[in-house]
Amino acid sequence: MDAPAALQPADALVRAGQPLVVDTFAAWREAARELLVHGIPPEQVTWGTPHMDDLLSGTAPVSGAPPTAEASHNPSTPPTEPLRPAPHIPRSLMEMLQSAACCRVPDRWAFLYRVIWRWQQGEHDVQSPADEDGARLHAMVKAVHREEHDMHAYIRFRERPEEAGPPRFVAWYEPRHDVLPQVAEHFVARMGKISWMIATPDASVLWDGHTLHNTGPLVRDAADLEQGSKDGGEALWLTYYRSVFNPARLNTEVMHQHIPTHRWKNLPEAKIVPQMVSAAALGARKVGQYEAVGQRKGTTIPIAPEDAQPDREQPSTLDECRRCELWEFATQAVGGEGPKRAKIMFVGEQPGDQEDLAGQPFVGPAGKLLDRVCEAAGVDRDTVYVTNAVKHFKWEPRGKRRLHKTPAQREIEACHYWLDKELASVKPTVIVALGATALKSVLRTANVTLKNSLGKPLRHEGRWVVTTYHPSYVLRVPGEDAKRDAFNTMVEGIKLAHDLLQRPIDVPDA
Ligand code: URA
Secondary structure, three states, X not given: OOOHHHOOOHHHHHHOOOOEEOOOHHHHHHHHHHHHHOOOOHHHOOEEOOOHXXXXXXXXXXXXXXXXXXXXXXXXOOOXXXXXXXXXXXXXXXXXXXXXXOOOOOOHHHHHHHHHHHHHOOOHHHHOOOOHHHHHHHHHHHHXXXXXXXXXXXXXXXXXXXXXXXXXXXXXXXXXXXXHHHHHXXXXXXXXXXXXXXXXXXXXXXXXXXXXXXEOOXXXXXXXXXXXXXXXXXXXXXXXXXXXXXXXXXXXXXXXXXXXXXXXXXXXXXXXXXXXXXXXXXXXXXXXXXXXXXXXXXXXXXXXXXXXXXXXXXXXXXXXXXXXXXHHHOOOOOOOEOOOOOOEEEEEOOOOHHHHHHOOOOOOHXXXXXXXXHHHHOOOHHHOEEEEOOOOOOEEEEOOEEEEOOOOHHHHHHOHHHHHHHHHHHOOOEEEEEOHHHHHHHHOOOOOOHHHHEOOOEEEOOEEEEEEOOHHHHHHOOOHHHHHHHHHHHHHHHHHHHHHOXXXXXXXXX
């Protein structure tokens, strides 16, 4: 292998009038530290980012990475000034710089160096939003955090048939900032041993159940990924296999023991294994990785499925809930809203189209009707905690519209977890079940009917439960008379809920 003579100290490059090319925060930090030690001001430094072609061909321009032992003794780079002590940068600033480094702005490295330089000159205001650079730094950090959050929330994994081989889940995403590595770690913790791949236009990450592999772009767009899934997954599987193949761990005997020879002919990877094995024998093994994974950072995340499992079973936030499949097609989860200690809790069925977009319950047409019912019943909706039995919108496409679909019993049951949390924290005296789904969810049984419960208060687990129509029923029931009757029934139900606040509940459950 070539000696790393191409690596020169950052200050030597700057003195020679060359740009400092860095591609990671770690490389920038090392280069910045050295420039600070040599007292080189920001206006004398030109920063650059390696071109993707250079990275892939291995001919990246001279890098500003830290000097090797050899380079640092290079007599052609004698220090011209006394060295300054290594700067002490507070952790909070370092964390901000690290986040801001993921922000895709063309001058990111130069800007970060200006910030750190000013800090070292004693201008500590540079970290404050009131400072011009500080404001920009805060805005960059915010943009990156938002992108991380969006990627957690909006990435959509598609499950592939088990027989198509790994990865079991694939997703395409076009992040606006360089947040893929941290987002990948989030999914490693969330998805346990299941293999998955996230592809983006600039890079991809693959999780084989044990190790995270960072690679360059593997597919060109979502359609490519889709195609990979449709053609039986072979193209995708080969891509995956190539990327996770590790010649350092290659043991052809074990490989053949695990997969009997007669089976090889039907395995898609059989076509590429000989080529990869020979690449390994020809030196890739020495390097430690097949070239496609040569640039990965190689983080091994020791996560056992049993550690990951509770995380999936008991998501810490509603946004992360994967207790049933509905999350996959919803924009977001919609939790309850209202006073933390409301005496009355309304439970609806599930968010509708508008609630799904707004992230709030009962804000669409059914919500407007509910407002009118509350007004007629003399109950201020703002004093009521309003939620739903199911927290994700279940829908089916009809033309360009998303039509509501009734949730299945298993989806209602999966969401008991969240309703229980809301009941435990709000501790309402009276629950109003709006419609049959809410009633089944609140009473934890599928063996109840709306007809038999309408208007009859029930005692359940130390609370009153009042059943009434769902506002959507009032909106869609045909005929003016039926509509008015249904509306009045709802008004009566809510009045009853209000009256029950005064009635003691010291008798056992019915
Ligand atoms: N229907 C419901 O059950 N809940 C909402 O939040 C909106 C419509």
